[in-house]
Amino acid sequence: MTVFVCAGCDAVLSAPVSQVALPVHAHQKWANGVLLPVLMESGTYAVDPVPWGPPRRRWREVGEHEAAARGVFAPVSALSYGAPGAIAVAPGDTRGTVLIPDRCSGYCCGLDGGDGPNLACERCGRPVATRIDDCSLWQVVWFAPDAVRGRAADVPAARPAGWEAAPLRERPGLPPVDQTGQWSPQWEAAAGAGLAHLLAASAGTPVAVPAGLLWDVFGRALDALLPAGAAAGAPAKTLAPAGPGLLVPDPAPDIVLVPRHPWTGEPWQPAGTVRAVPLPAEVWAHLAFPRERLPLPATGGLPDGVLRDDPPPLRPWRPLWPDREIFLDTLARLPAVRQPWLRGIYDRVRDHSYPHLF
Structure with a gap:
């Protein structure tokens, strides 16, 4: 420590x-x-x-080439020149x-x-x-x-950093919805960053998102953003979680959602050339190992006269909106945003006055 x-x-x-x-x-x-x-x-x-905080310089003062040297590849309102x-x-x-x-x-x-x-x-x-x-x-x-x-510090050594030291199946994960039916801000942040990586991985091709929580997080946003730049007639890419403790689907998906290590932040590396989209470990764990309770016992039934007294599964009162600012900041820092189709999506979201475009 x-x-x-x-x-x-x-x-x-x-x-x-x-x-x-x-x-x-x-x-x-x-x-x-x-x-x-x-x-x-x-x-x-x-x-x-990444540099954060003052002093800041506006995009028109910095210019495209200097911004790219600082890891920003699309126009932003201002760049931080604070110390990283x-x-x-x-x-x-x-x-x-x-x-x-x-x-x-x-x-x-x-x-x-x-x-x-x-x-x-x-x-x-x-x-x-x-x-x-x-x-x-x-x-x-x-x-x-x-x-x-x-x-x-003169205290016991920090935790080991390997994936075997962070069994994600056993971690509680982060519930996507709170008791009021409000989406978690952490989930909206993770969705914003993940959506930027997912669009880059799609190469402008439609992505088939499985029904359920995964579609709630990414499906609506992909449907809103990809059609204008999707490759005409191209088959949709497949998407699924992958990571420690998960069996590899057969056939293998084109794009996989992988966890970032909860301590090092390094993304889990899949085998082969499949495109990987990183997510926070506590969000990925909830997507990879769903914790949805069944409305009735899996086998048998409750005795006559006995009523369930546990609350029903939490349900959101509105669709999930990926965090717009985190989406734009993440996408601006991906070199892929310089491709015309993806830059068009970036400009469309950035210029949209209504924050809940998704």
């Missing part, structure tokens, strides 16, 4: 934490006026390899920091990080992190990579 310390005075700034994959919803803005929970589990941290490698921790895992009063920008419920680092080292006063806890944003503290350094 790791403890983060101030790069200026070596003061301890965090509890011992172990590294996990960066959540796909790390920079998600969800709904309006909703207080979202903490992004990171206590005792964990994640590193964002920001470190996300739970606010409760920070130590020895104080707020910087003149950097506490936000809207109505808290801090949004718009003024840059708003936490300073309590010992030396060096700006070291940005706390975010405003409504519609996930609550998190981002340590600036150039203001802190990691130090090995």
Whole structure:
């Protein structure tokens, strides 16, 4: 495990934490006026390899070639020129920091990080992190990579990183719908990122999505986006989950949904040349190993006079809308978006004023 310390005075700034994959919803803005929970589990941290936060430069100032060198291949409103490698921790895992009063920008419920680092080292006063806890944003503290350094903590070794150490069939997964019938924001974020990879993998050909939860997540969006650029007369590509603990379908699908390792973030690698679309492990596990309860026992029946007292399976009150901003950000960072058919989809979604195009 790791403890983060101030790069200026070596003061301890965090509890011992172990590294996990960066959540796909790390920079998600969800709904309006909703207080979202903490992004990171206590005792964990994640590193964002992409520059984030101020200073920012508008697309017209940067230009296509410089943007491509920074890993962005389609127009965006602005590019971050902050340092890559920001470190996300739970606010409760920070130590020895104080707020910087003149950097506490936000809207109505808290801090949004718009003024840059708003936490300073309590010992030396060096700006070291940005706390975010405003409504519609996930609550998190981002340590600036150039203001802190990691130090090995005197605690037991971190978990092994192999797939055998993360049996996804036994993990609970993340339920797609809550008790109110609202789709999980994490699922909408995962759907947005996964849809971008799925479109690139389709090569503009229709994709046959199996009925059920998988169609709820991707089918409607693919039907809305692919017809305009689909290859005329081409047979639909097949889609199915693949990963540890799953038997390979016969015949093998053209595109597979694979999990990202919950700790390293690395996608599971399928055999052969099949195209793989990565998903967060907790979402993939729910798709790969459905946990839907049967309305009646699989065999036999209930005794006369006995009524089921458990609640019915949760059902959403509206279709799932893949997160539009995460979809656009993910697609803009895929080199495939430079293909005319896929760039046309990107422009159509980006220019659509109504966020629920799907």
